[in-house]
Amino acid sequence: MTIRVVVADDQAMVRAGLVALLDAADGIQVVGEAADGEQAVELARNVRPDVVLMDVRMPRLDGIEATRRLLSGPQAGGARGYPRVLMLTTFDIDEYVYEAIRAGASGFLLKDALPAELAAAVRVVARGDALLDPQVTGRVIEHFVRQTTPRRQPVALDALTPRERGVLVLLARGLSNREIAEELVLAEQTVKSHVSRIFTKLSLRDRAQAVVAAYESGLVVPRD
Numbered sequence: 621m622t623i624r625v626v627v628a629d630d631q632a633m634v635r636a637g638l639v640a641l642l643d644a645a646d647g648i649q650v651v652g653e654a655a656d657g658e659q660a661v662e663l664a665r666n667v668r669p670d671v672v673l674m675d676v677r678m679p680r681l682d683g684i685e686a687t688r689r690l691l692s693g694p695q696a697g698g699a700r701g702y703p704r705v706l707m708l709t710t711f712d713i714d715e716y717v718y719e720a721i722r723a724g725a726s727g728f729l730l731k732d733a734l735p736a737e738l739a740a741a742v743r744v745v746a747r748g749d750a751l752l753d754p755q756v757t758g759r760v761i762e763h764f765v766r767q768t769t770p771r772r773q774p775v776a777l778d779a780l781t782p783r784e785r786g787v788l789v790l791l792a793r794g795l796s797n798r799e800i801a802e803e804l805v806l807a808e809q810t811v812k813s814h815v816s817r818i819f820t821k822l823s824l825r826d827r828a829q830a831v832v833a834a835y836e837s838g839l840v841v842p843r844d
Contacts (some may be wrong), residue, residue, distance in 0.1 A: 623746045626652045626667065628660035628683065629675040629708065634731070638673060638738070645739035657681025661690050670746050676709045683707060684719045691724035696831045704745040704825075721828050727751025750826035756791050777837055779802070779821045785839065787814040791827060792834035 625642055627650055629635040639650045641811050651667045654660035657674075658681045664672050672690065674683040683691075687705045707720040707728040717728050726745040729738065780788065783804075790800045797815065801808040815827075824830050835841040 621647075623648045623671060623742060624667070624669045625649065625742060626653045626654065626664050626669040626672045626703070628654040628663075628672060628678065628686070630655050630678045631675075634675075635735050641735050641738055642673075645742075646744055648739060650797065657683055657686030660686050664690055664703055672703045672705045673742065674705050674707050676707055676720065677813065678727075684716065684723050687720065687725050688723040704748070706741055706745050706751060709834075712791070721743050721832055724825060724829070726826050727828060748826065750828035776822050777839065780818065784814050784818050784821075788830060789840055790816055791815065791818075792831045792840045805808060 625648060627635055627638050627642070629638060632655070634798075635653055635655070639653060642648050642650050651669055652663045654663050656678045659680070660672060660674060660678075660683075663801070672687075674687055676683040678686070684707075687707070691702050691705065705720075705723075705725040707717070707725045708731055709716055709728050710719075710731050720728055727741070727750050729741045729751065741751050777785070786804065787800055790803055795803065798808050798812045800806075801811045802809070818824070818830065819826075822830070822833055824833060835842070
């Protein structure tokens with residue numbers, strides 16, 4: 621099935637290049653362009669894309685706030701109800717990445733990524749996976765959690781079983797499902813089921829958001 625994409629970037633030449641690269645990729649179609657965050661939100665709600673490629677820094681409304689509004693407002697994307705958001709940034713570890721994940725983005729891509737990496741990233745988030753490696757996500761979050769007072773544990777974590785909490789801790793530490801299965805001596809399919817239930821109980825979209833939830837709740841603490 622063709623992946624429908626909206627590209628949001630305030631630099632016209634950059635936006636044109638992104639559109640050309642994506643339209644040339646198999647199974648991907650650009651269905652709209654936006655020059656700022658407000659246009660991106662409005663356009664996404666009208667054309668209902670599967671993925672929004674969102675620049676972090678844009679006029680009128682930045683990409684982070686646009687992502688937050690898009691994913692908390694009326695459902696506006698494909699069969700899943702909401703589009704997946706892939707953030708574009710020039711920095712790999714900064715406050716923008718942290719806030720983008722908190723806002724609901726499924727990952728981020730550096731603007732100097734190779735053309736093939738762009739199409740691959742869109743495909744990854746379109747199928748419901750997080751683009752960020754959990755270990756990278758964890759380092760980003762640890763960096764900023766250290767600078768703030770940890771939040772009190774959300775009531776939602778009380779809904780998790782002891783086993784699910786253990787799985788969430790290992791997930792937040794960057795382990796894959798296979799590695800979690802080996803660590804806990806479980807079948808990999810069992811781990812997948814635990815992860816799915818964690819996402820449902822905590823209203824999470826992907827593993828990147830699970831890492832945020834684990835650190836901000838205090839279930840996992842930054843390591844020295």
